[in-house]
Amino acid sequence: MLTSMPPEGSAAPFPSESGPQAHDITRQLERVISSPEFPGVGRAAAFLRYVVSETLAGRGNRIKAYSIAIEVFGRDTGFTQDDPVVRIEAGRLRRSLERYYLVAGQHDPIRIDIPKGGYVPTFTWSCPASADTRNEDVEALPSPARPGRWERARQVLLLGAIVVTMLALSLYWLAALPTASSLQRAASPSPDRPALVVAPFANLGEGPEAQLYSAGLTEELMTVLPRFKEIKVFGRETSRSLPADVRASEIRAEFGARYLLTGGVRTSGQRLRVTARLLDTSDGEILWSENYDKDLASGDLFAIQTDVARKVATAIAQPYGVMAQVDAASPPPDDLGAYECTLRFYAYRSELSAEAHSRVRSCLESAIARFPNYATAWAMLSIVYLDEDRYRFNSTRNKEATIEHALGAARRATQLDPSNTRGLQALMTTLFFDRQLPESLRVGEQALATNPNDTELMGEFGTRLAMGGQWRRGAALLDEAIALNPGGGGFYHGTRALAAYMLHDNHTALLQIRQANMQKFPLFHVVAAIIYAEAGMMEDARREGEVFVAMRPDFLPNIATELAIRNIQPDDRDRLIRGLRKAGLTVPDPDKLASSVTGISELQPR
Structure with a gap:
């Protein structure tokens, strides 16, 4: 050399x-x-x-x-x-x-x-x-003998x-x-995102086993966390170069990262305890901490590592996790710009109102104008575009043009980043409303395999499965999303309430619809009306039905179309219509519904 x-x-x-x-x-x-x-x-x-x-x-x-x-x-x-x-x-x-x-x-x-x-x-x-x-x-x-x-x-x-x-x-x-x-x-090709550094988990036990567990857990975290594309996770070499007791201020000074994940592993006989903490590097404040106790005799090492890493990653890095909550409550002083749009997107998903839709659409369009290769923003914009049609929020195009626009944005996201969970979710959802049900569910399975810890995806995929006729599996995924993210979007609870109604579980349907409480979202009220009527709460059912008709006067006269574009199966459609009538709502004659659906060519798969 x-x-x-x-x-x-x-x-x-x-x-x-x-x-x-x-x-x-x-x-x-x-x-x-x-x-x-x-x-x-x-x-x-x-x-x-x-x-x-x-x-x-x-x-x-x-x-x-x-x-x-x-x-x-x-x-x-x-x-x-x-x-x-x-x-x-x-x-x-x-x-x-x-x-x-x-x-x-x-x-x-x-x-x-x-x-x-x-x-x-x-x-x-x-x-x-x-x-x-x-x-x-x-x-x-040739080199001359003398120059x-x-x-x-x-x-x-x-x-x-x-x-x-x-x-x-x-x-x-x-x-x-x-x-x-x-x-x-x-020269930065992508927008700033909140950055996380993972310090090697400390070996707090005795013997080689504890060292093996701590190293393995750190490695598993470095595999799981980067799947959440809304955050930036520094790579393995960064993690390996740090001491386990690195100070938060040093991470801030050297890497500019706002968050530091630290922890330790302690073994005692057949018991294993993992401690994890998320720190704010600006002042060293502990934003979140959790202990995980495991019995080494009840499972193999890899299963334990995977389970703990999944719980840690889901708690801190998912769209509604600790980092997102901290950023939403107290945005960092840096000009994060495009990242602010992602926070607005998840706030909109929790509220589902026309006002929030308009704000987040403008924000995301500005973000992709500045960062045309930002896959996550394209994915979110696809979902927002789709909502112009399925929820009638701030429509700017006819139905077919809206679907094509949403599909184009979703495909752009997956072209830029084929493993982007939000991009796959957007493609799945848009294909669903384009009446390409088998392809939609195939993409949903791919997305779930890409990141099985993303509760936003779980909730959306569970909804697509349920409406496509797989009510039981959809309900199971929604239950998992709610368990991992109790404070997540209200639409989880709303769809889970509808699934419970379709599964004849009226007790769960009532519990879930009361937890949804999405007053600005029209479809919440129609689902609530059906569930309250089934429970014999006729006054509540009539009230919710009146609110729904006032918000969406076009829905019931076109109910055949509305249920068909949501891939509701024929038997499920008939049951929903009976529930609507029980709630006191006026629904067109079923025979006319059947003939109208058959004659609507635009509902056929394209």
Whole structure:
């Protein structure tokens, strides 16, 4: 491996003839700094740019803790070695470089390192072949025994050109230092999302088993958490580079992440206890904590790890989880822009009102205008577009155009990110309302396999299964979604109430419809009317029926169409119509309904 580094104190321009040339090094510097695997916030980029630029300019003798503190970290001239800022940041920079070359930079031609004991960087070819390639054309030429006058002149001219180039480059990069972070932000291909760092779970027990459990649980969390696309999870190499007792403030300073997940594993005989905590890195506040107790004799290690990791991930990272609740109640000071739209989307899903629909549609359209490759925003926009037709919220197109628009947005989301759960959910739902039931349920199965811990998906897929005639399986999925997310969208409870009614479980139907309480959502009231009538609560049934007719006067006259586009099966349709009539609502003659459905060509699968 070939190394090139000017001697400290040397005023000679960089570099040596056998090592990487300056223009190669500057390209590598930008490759490192612009990588997602290198901290995009904090001081690492400015630190690295400074020491590389000074070295290339032949000022390696100036790279001391004092000059770094003043020129990079803005300390005043009274800086002393009692201030550890440079030592701390240098350690972080070394770890960041190690992490980068382990992941994104494995095949980069040049390696940049900051050796311990100083701050002057070294530059090496990653493999001898790189150096050989650089000198290939030189070695192919015949080498005279003694250089002539023209050869000596050529070398002088070449050396002078290198000096001028290096001086220009060093001046350019030094001038660019103050705006480095803004340039990185401008080049960002995707919007900011709340970021989470997972520290290795601590081994709090004795013996090799506890260490095995803690390592395995950390690894399982790093598999489960990134499936939630609304958040950013730093990768495995970041996690492995941290001590288990890393401080929240260090995570904030080094990575700019708002959240830190920490925990520990303790074993005692056949008992295993896992403790997990979510911290706010701005002040170290514990936002959430939980203990999980397991009997090692009742299950294998992998099953235990999977179960605990799933519960932790669902609690903190799902759309209605701890992180989303904290962000909604107290948005971070950063300009998250597009992420705010995702919070509005889930708030809208809980409320399902025309007013909230209008706000979130405008927000999401602005988000994709700024970030056209943001798959999650496309997925959410697809669902919002679909609601223009199925709920009659702020319609801007006819039925067919609305479905096509929603399908286009859903397919755009899945093209950008085939594993995006929200994209698959949007495609499933839009296909369902396009009367492509088998394909819709196939996509739903794929989405559930992609992220079985996403309660938003569970609730939606359970609804699609139930309305498609699989009431029992749909009810089971809805029960799981409600158990994992008791404070989630009210539509979970509303659909579960309807499923209970169709399964002749009137007790559960009453309990669930009372928990739904979605007063601004028209279909809530018609389901409530049917359930109250079945329970003999006729006054409540009539009241809910009157509210529904006032909100959706077009629904009952077109009930055949409305139930057909929701894929309600014939026997289920007849039962619902009987329930509506029992609630005192006027429904057209069943014979006319049957003939009207048969004659509506637009309801056939496209």
